[in-house]
Amino acid sequence: MRRALLSVYDKTGIVSFAQELRRLDWELVASGGTARLLADEGIPVIPLEELTGFAEMLGHRVVTLHPAVHGGILARREVPEDVADLAAHGIEPIDLVCVNLYPFEQTVGRLDVEWDDAIEQIDIGGPALLRAAAKNHAHVITVCRPTDYELVLHELRERDDVSVEQRRQLAARAFTRTAAYDSAVAGWMLRGQGFPETLLPVFDRALDLSYGENPHQQAVYYAQRGQRTHVLARTEQLHGKPLSYNNVNDLSAARVLSIELDGPACVIVKHANPCGVGVAETIEEAYAKAISADPVSAFGGVVVFNRPVSATLGERVAEQFVEVLFAPGYDAVAVEALVQKPSIRILNDMERRAFDPSEWDLKRVMGGMLVQERDIEPDPLDEMDVVCGEIETPLWDDLLFAWTVVKHTLSNAIVIARGGQTLGIGAGQMSRVDAVRIAVEKARELGHSLEGAALASDAFFPFADGPALALGAGISAIIQPGGSKRDDEVVAAVREAGAAMVFAGRRHFRH
Numbered sequence: 001m002r003r004a005l006l007s008v009y010d011k012t013g014i015v016s017f018a019q020e021l022r023r024l025d026w027e028l029v030a031s032g033g034t035a036r037l038l039a040d041e042g043i044p045v046i047p048l049e050e051l052t053g054f055a056e057m058l059g060h061r062v063v064t065l066h067p068a069v070h071g072g073i074l075a076r077r078e079v080p081e082d083v084a085d086l087a088a089h090g091i092e093p094i095d096l097v098c099v100n101l102y103p104f105e106q107t108v109g110r111l112d113v114e115w116d117d118a119i120e121q122i123d124i125g126g127p128a129l130l131r132a133a134a135k136n137h138a139h140v141i142t143v144c145r146p147t148d149y150e151l152v153l154h155e156l157r158e159r160d161d162v163s164v165e166q167r168r169q170l171a172a173r174a175f176t177r178t179a180a181y182d183s184a185v186a187g188w189m190l191r192g193q194g195f196p197e198t199l200l201p202v203f204d205r206a207l208d209l210s211y212g213e214n215p216h217q218q219a220v221y222y223a224q225r226g227q228r229t230h231v232l233a234r235t236e237q238l239h240g241k242p243l244s245y246n247n248v249n250d251l252s253a254a255r256v257l258s259i260e261l262d263g264p265a266c267v268i269v270k271h272a273n274p275c276g277v278g279v280a281e282t283i284e285e286a287y288a289k290a291i292s293a294d295p296v297s298a299f300g301g302v303v304v305f306n307r308p309v310s311a312t313l314g315e316r317v318a319e320q321f322v323e324v325l326f327a328p329g330y331d332a333v334a335v336e337a338l339v340q341k342p343s344i345r346i347l348n349d350m351e352r353r354a355f356d357p358s359e360w361d362l363k364r365v366m367g368g369m370l371v372q373e374r375d376i377e378p379d380p381l382d383e384m385d386v387v388c389g390e391i392e393t394p395l396w397d398d399l400l401f402a403w404t405v406v407k408h409t410l411s412n413a414i415v416i417a418r419g420g421q422t423l424g425i426g427a428g429q430m431s432r433v434d435a436v437r438i439a440v441e442k443a444r445e446l447g448h449s450l451e452g453a454a455l456a457s458d459a460f461f462p463f464a465d466g467p468a469l470a471l472g473a474g475i476s477a478i479i480q481p482g483g484s485k486r487d488d489e490v491v492a493a494v495r496e497a498g499a500a501m502v503f504a505g506r507r508h509f510r511h
Contacts, residue, residue, distance in 0.1 A: 003072070004096035006038070007031040007048070007064060007129065009103065010146065017098070017149040018043050024156055026096070031064055032056055051092075064125040073097060073132040077139050096152075097133035098143040101126040101181055105225065108188045122185055130174040137171035138164070144174045180225065199371060201225075201362070206232060210242040219245040229356050231255060232347075235326075238335060240345030246271075247302065247324050247345065254304040255326065256376070257408040261306065261401075266290040270301040273427040277405050279420040283307035287316065289421035294446060295320075302326070306352075309334045328352045375407060379506050384479075387491050389500025391477055394419075395454060399479045399502060402456035407508040411458050414439040414466075416475065418453040432457065436466040440473045450474040458508040460484040464493040471497040481507040 004026050008014050011034065018028055018038050030038055031048040038045040049055045052066040072094035075082040086093065102123040107113055133142040141162050143152055148170065155162045162170075183200035190196050203222035212219035221243075223230045231252040237243075243251075254269040257277070261267070264283040268276040268290050275297035278289025283305055291298055303317065305327040314334020317325060318341060325338065328349040338346055357377055363370040391399070402417040409415060410428040414435040417423060424443030426435035436455075443450055451474040460483045461467055467478055467490055478494060482503030494501040 001025060001027045002095040003027045003029060003092055004098065005029045005031075005048075005064075005069070005073070005094050005129070006034050006045075006098045007126065008034050008098060008100045009123075009126075010100045011037060013146040013149050014038075014098075015041050015043070017146075017153070018045070020153050021096075021156075024153075024160075029094070061124065064129055067091070069094070070128070070132050073129070073140055074136050075139075076136065094133075094140065096141040096143065097129050098149075099126050099129045099133075100144060100146070101130075101177070104181065104188075105184045108184070118188065123181070127178040127181060130178050134171035134174040137167045141167060142170045142174045144170075144177045148173070184225065195371060199369070206230075207243065207248075209248065210244045212245040217245070221245075221248055227356065227359060229359075234349070234351035236348050236350060238330070238346040238348050239339045240324075241343065243324070243345060250302040251304070251324055251326060251347075253408060254302050257405065258304045258306050260376070260378070260404050260408075264307045265305070267304045268293075268298045268301045269304070270297050273410055273425065274405055274408060274415075274422065275301060275425060277417075277422045279401065284310065284313050284316070286420075287313060289419075291320065292446075293422045293448075294425070294442065296446075311337075314338050375508060375510070379403070379504055383505045385482075385503045385505065387482070387487075387501050387503050388495040389477065389498070391500045391502070395452075395477050395500070398454035399456065399477055402454050403479050403504065403508075406456040406458045407510070409458065409510065411509045411511055413458040413508075413510070414470075415456045416440070416443055416450060416453050416470075417456070418450075423448040423450065423453055432459070432461060433463070433466040433469065436469050440469060444473070452476045454479070456480070458510070460487070460507070461490050462486060464490045467493055467501075468497075471499055475499065477501065479504055481505060483507075 004021055006014065006018060006028060007030060014034065021028060022043060028045045029048055029051060030045050035045050035047045048064065051068045068091050071086060071091045075086050075093055102121045104121040107121040108118050130142060130144055133140040141152060152162060155166060180202040183202045186200055202225040204225050205220055206223040207221040209219040209221055211217060231248060249272055250269045253272045254267045257274060258265055258267045261279055263279050264286045265279045266286040267274055276290040276293035278286040280286040280289060300321050300323050302324040303322050308329035309327045309331060311331045311333035314331060315337045318337040322344050324345045324347065326347045326349060330348060338344060357374060359374055361372045361374050398417050401420060402415045405422055406413050406415040409425060412429045412432045412435045414426040415422060416439050424439035426438035429435040453475055455470050455475045455478045457480040460481050462484050463486060470478065477500040479502040482505060484490065491501060
């Protein structure tokens with residue numbers, strides 16, 4: 001008779017799994033609470049202490065760590081010495097190990113968890129059992145999650161065994177589980193200690209995407225385990241085709257920017273760059289500003305609102321071609337109008353969580369990864385220096401609005417804004433003066449007057465040519481980090497034009 005060892009914290013489905021194993025003529029051994037549950041259900045089960053001769057000890061810290069258990073799991077059936085060792089010690093082989101682990105990740109995910117409580121949720125015996133079974137998967141079936149119960153039972157019913165290929169997949173799944181578990185423990189213990197010597201992030205497959213950056217590329221979205229927020233967390237899709245790689249990338253860019261904006265706001269992103277941003281007293285006005293900022297570029301963009309979509313707003317958005325629409329709620333009339341567009345993907349933010357500023361920014365490069373802090377914290381206003389001109393409150397608001405948007409625009413980046421609306425954006429240019437030229441020309445093409453507008457540059461102006469071009473178009477104030485060798489020349493040009501300039505003292509490259 002084949003023997004299965006069952007030791008699970010999450011008891012979902014374990015009773016029916018055990019019942020079916022018994023029907024298939026398996027002998028069951030179980031530990032602690034699992035054994036008691038099965039016995040209460042009338043399922044014949046051997047308590048683990050009958051194998052080991054020891055009851056659980058040290059407050060349940062030692063239960064399964066015993067040669068009678070691990071010898072039965074690790075013995076190679078084709079090695080005579082292993083078989084002889086089992087016989088010498090009276091150990092029966094174990095042919096299936098079903099284990100899931102203490103809920104450490106869920107425990108430390110609570111904001112108020114005590115250190116000692118978290119320590120007691122670090123599983124020792126469970127990972128050891130899984131690793132032993134996975135190592136000897138040629139002889140031991142490894143089951144580490146309830147969703148695999150039916151898969152294993154199906155193979156046992158059909159062929160009275162589990163195939164070599166499936167055993168290997170189950171073993172790989174177990175090693176993945178224990179590796180992720182240890183990573184979670186290490187990450188929790190290292191929290192707040194800066195960049196560790198070895199980075200151990202864990203990502204779980206969250207969504208199959210329709211395709212990658214291009215249709216011939218396959219793609220998947222993985223969410224980082226332990227991160228309280230991610231781009232699709234607590235989000236439901238109400239309508240539309242499956243999301244693509246570009247959809248999720250643009251959605252992330254738009255969401256991070258929208259979180260930094262105060263009041264009702266609308267952000268429209270195209271190819272990871274904002275092309276229209278508006279803030280206003282109402283969300284309807286904010287959308288009007290964002291769409292009129294650059295309606296041509298907004299065609300087929302990702303639209304993010306930080307307020308619910310009203311019936312009126314939904315009908316307006318339905319008039320445009322939108323790839324992805326994201327908002328914290330929708331009026332029923334709005335949804336009715338929007339679903340008439342079969343191509344629009346409507347996402348509902350069910351829990352308006354704030355962005356976690358402690359999240360690291362990860363970027364894959366050839367053979368490695370670049371890791372940095374997120375550029376998300378607001379710049380200190382008391383560190384900004386008005387180096388020429390005078391700035392009244394409305395213009396200050398425009399400068400700070402443009403400065404926030406430029407931080408989320410690909411470098412070299414220039415943003416021109418006025419009245420809570422972007423007027424022209426120059427992004428991703430190799431030359432800063434070209435970025436200024438593009439921003440000015442875009443604004444003019446769309447009929448936006450630049451008189452009295454504010455301009456933000458994500459890095460310093462190396463020469464006075466960029467500011468001169470902007471000032472000639474009617475710009476009244478410029479905000480930039482400062483720090484160029486020619487700052488004096490740049491400031492002199494702005495002063496001579498009767499405009500104002502602010503040195504923010506901080507750069508905002510985004511590549």
